[in-house]
Amino acid sequence: MLTAIDFQGGPGTGDLMDAVEILKELNRVGGRKVPAGAPASFVPARYADYPAKARRGGDDSAFRHYWEMCVVLVLRDGLRSEDVFVPGSRRYADPGAYLFTPEQRQPRWAEFCRLVRKPPTAAEVIARLVEVSGPATAARSEPTGHQSTTHPDQRSDDPKETAELNRTA
Structure with a gap:
């Protein structure tokens, strides 16, 4: 054998x-x-x-x-x-034989994207996201002046209830 x-x-x-x-x-x-x-x-x-x-x-x-x-x-x-x-x-x-080479993939890429209803490039994806979300995305991307990178649960400005529990403990 x-x-x-x-x-x-x-x-x-x-x-x-x-x-x-x-x-x-x-x-x-x-x-x-x-x-x-x-x-x-x-x-x-x-x-x-x-x-x-x-x-x-x-x-x-x-x-x-x-x-x-x-x-x-x-x-x-x-x-x-x-x-x-x-x-x-x-x-x-060989499992690699099932994969397309870049030369084989390129002519098929547009058809694949059409079938799965997805844009062929990342730039088009981003453009569509901005187009769909509109002003909400623009407002979220503007600087707020707040530089905190901590998680809301880790911030020092505790709610009133937490402060009261800390005093009684």
């Missing part, structure tokens, strides 16, 4: 993809021992003890079995989550 399918990884899958290549090579040459520098950072925490104990105990055969099982499990999970993809596949395609 590993030799027939060209698995590709997205961001953060470098160690897994390196492990897949090492496993392909071990299968090709009939190797039994996983190289000492083989990555294991992709191994899920729930399984990490198995290959670690086998490595510490010097049991290369058990380490190979555990490590290989983790490679296959994480590869499966990566395909499901679309972190790993297969070029040319419909089901496991």
